[in-house]
Amino acid sequence: MKYLLFLLMMNSACATSVKVEPMKPGELVTVESQPGFVRWVSFPVQEGWENATLQCKDQKLKHAPLGQGMRFAYIAETYHSDLSAFKCKLIQGKEEREVIDFSIKPFKYKEEKLKVPFRTIKLSKTDLARAQREQRMLAELYTKSAALPYFNQPFIAPLDSYITSIYGNRRVYNNAHKSQHLGTDFRAAIGVPVPATNRGRVLFAGDLFYTGGTVIIDHGMDIFSVYGHLSEVKVQEGQVVNRGDIVALSGNTGRSSGPHLHWGVKIHGDYVNGYSLIDESKKQFP
Ligand SMILES: [Zn+2]
Structure with a gap:
């Protein structure tokens, strides 16, 4: 012993x-x-x-x-x-x-075309006001990251299913509206358990206009992970979750063109490729 x-x-x-x-x-x-x-x-x-x-x-x-x-x-x-x-x-x-x-060094990102409900592109006055209100609320939340990391092992991908849209694709919605996809989309039916990508504190758990059912985790040092289009949120704000803990069930809520899991990684204000965080965190914990 x-x-x-x-x-x-x-x-x-x-x-x-x-x-x-x-x-x-x-x-x-x-x-x-x-x-x-x-x-x-x-x-x-x-x-x-x-x-x-x-x-x-x-x-x-x-x-x-x-x-x-x-x-x-x-x-x-x-x-x-x-x-x-x-x-x-x-x-x-x-x-x-x-x-x-x-x-x-430069990196060449690809273009993809998508069809989504028209109302999620040309926003009504009410929706626009809601989206802007949420944006201000999130901006305030994103200033509240812990000074030191919550995590003591590398980051993992939330799912290992087929990736339907990689990070960084330049998107054309309904042949008109352009934006970039700054997250990774995993194939997932409605109701698939979604694990936390690493240890952290739940910063937001609720419903947002664009990402529907959403969980945001603060991992400390201004590193956040975002899980979107969820059918059900399983955690509460303020709760500390470990890597692999189930935080939600996947779904098709918000601006979504079918059931899937959207996984975003935001680091001091910028959405980055989550897989680069996975790779780099292995240098901290070899
Ligand atoms: Zn996505």
């Missing part, structure tokens, strides 16, 4: 300590990304700079300790990227230090 306990402790110690390249303070970490992708980035921080502000372009990003003088952040590049390179810096008082050198 004692030995087993020792093994378990060793295991959890291994799971949390990440091997990172030794770096000297002042050395720039170089990272390459693409529009709609997130990168897990570890960087050295000099003693006394642990609480410094990490700023990339005009965004202040949350960062967390990795041990051995290293910290990490999940850095998302917007789908609407202008592909220009930038440097992230730590700011403390009047001092600044560049820590990450970011470059962006």
Whole structure:
């Protein structure tokens, strides 16, 4: 029993300590990304700079300790990227230090055509008012992410069924209205149990105009997962859920062209490809 306990402790110690390249303070970490992708980035921080502000372009990003003088952040590049390179810096008082050198390669997204109910495109005055009200409510909620991660293992896809629409497709609705699909659609009949993609706190559980029955989970560090078009919501706001816990049943509610699960990943304000978060989180928990 004692030995087993020792093994378990060793295991959890291994799971949390990440091997990172030794770096000297002042050395720039170089990272390459693409529009709609997130990168897990570890960087050295000099003693006394642990609480410094990490700023990339005009965004202040949350960062967390990795041990051995290293910290990490999940850095998302917007789908609407202008592909220009930038440097992230730590700011403390009047001092600044560049820590990450970011470059962006282009990515070609495909186009798809869809038919949806006309009323979900040309909104009535009432629907428009509702959609705008919800947008303001969500914008406020998205400012409430926990400073540190809730999760202690990699992210997983909510379903492993056939993907009917990948992230980033440029969409033409009813041959007229254009937008982008900034999530992943999984084939799912009405009533399929939907697990949480990782541990987190339920930020929203309810009904929205566009995504119908919706669950939003805050994973901490401004990382959120969104589950849409649900037939039934199984969790309550404020509840902490573990990876794999059933949070809802799939459905066909909101602006939907058939039963499926829409899974979105939003990271500090930008929807990114959820699979890039899955891949990158494996670097944090190798
Ligand atoms: Zn979708």
